[in-house]
Amino acid sequence: MHASEPHEPDRPDGLPLDPTPEAVRELIDAARDRVIDFVRSLPGQPAWSIEKAADAHAWVDEPAPETPGALDDLLETVFERIVPCALNTAGPGYLAYVPGGGLVSAAVADLIAGVVNRYAGVWAAAPGAVELETRALRWLAEIMGLPRDALGVLTSGGSMSSLLAVIAARDGARKKRISGTWYLSSETHHCIFKALRVAGIDPNAVRTVPVDERYRIRLDLLEKQIRADQWRGLRPAFICGNAGTVNTGAVDPLDALADIAARHSAWFHVDGAYGALFRLVEACLDTLSGIERADSIALDPHKGLFLPYGLGALLVRSTAALREAFSSHASYMPALQDGVEHVDFCELSPELSRDWRGLRLWLPLKLHGIRAFRDALAERRALAVHMHDTLASEPDVEIAAPPELSLFAFRRRFGGCPLEEANARNRALLERINEPRRVYLTGTDIDGVFWIRVCVLHLRTDRARVDEALEIIRRALRE
């Protein structure tokens, strides 16, 4: 700019709500550059960084903005302050909880879905978008080995999927006028207990069944409990199986659970939020055998398919139960389908308006191909097995159970130490492991015993990071 030219403030009126094509390009380019830099710098970013958490409110503590702001400043705030102050859930060192993904191709699908803003809740409003979402769901059902006409609905995640399943099972039991009991193992995710509470299930009708030495539901105790309940005139309404628990990655004997559920005409739900998609991996087929017999499966593409947070799926053997639970009509609504040829997703869940979430599943599956996901999951599993085998050979390391999928828990033995103190020392060990910020692991408490968990599910976790993690853990064990 020449010195003689008057200085023009950048866009004094701010970005119009509906920008010109040129301004759209600038907007997307600015975000694109930030995103590319973010992805490029991930391997060097700390695995966690929350020491400024107490200040976080101050960064955004201002009145509702009446006047426009500058995009560069806003992106600066987001990328330099807000994003870094977090557990780095997009990075290769994230071995905590059950990692999510952050697949860029899914984020691109979200951009497209938002701009074209198709409404996929009702078939008649966007037949193409609904058919595409239906197809993506059918692929998931196929991966699970469900029958051809199985379908379901995309949700925000495993918690919502399980809630919908519980509601459908509840309404089915009510229709049959049975006074039903609900069975799940003590290792079942808390979201199912929450779903039972939200759905108004009587806590006195819920049976928490103990687990075996590998943290799988005890079939003998389940059957014993069912017999005791039947003797009191109660009938099983719902049996939940786990395909990968959060504590130790345990997979319940799903085939046997399917048998028991079938014998009692109970709803068989599988919580596969973490583990179900490992059915893509040949080596896990036996472990997950029986999942294909479920009435409903909760699975999380935002975990097992590496998608960004906010995409779960509930698959059901038959949509009739979902339709009975959630169908609702009004005169101002467009014409609804009979559900045989085409579906209206608003009939299968409580949601009416929602994002076109099918695109964020369909685009990555088509673009990368299923094989890429299968290979990536197989590799995550191999990395977890490698970590397990290495740690299992360390003296004084105790393993809760070897990984069935890609998750295991371990702790250091402190001979002669009372449990309380051994727990405290293991908590300190976890802190030492996380301290260099190259990895982030979390712990859990099982029956009063503290365990450190490793879950390898992040797309960006590679052999180099896993070997670095092992080095860090071994050093911490020796300190």
Ligand SMILES: *Cc1c(COP(=O)(O)O)cnc(C)c1O
């Ligand atoms: C993550 C998870 C859930 C909860 O799913 P959200 O997507 O977080 O709602 C339930 N069960 C298991 C086993 C999980 O790993």
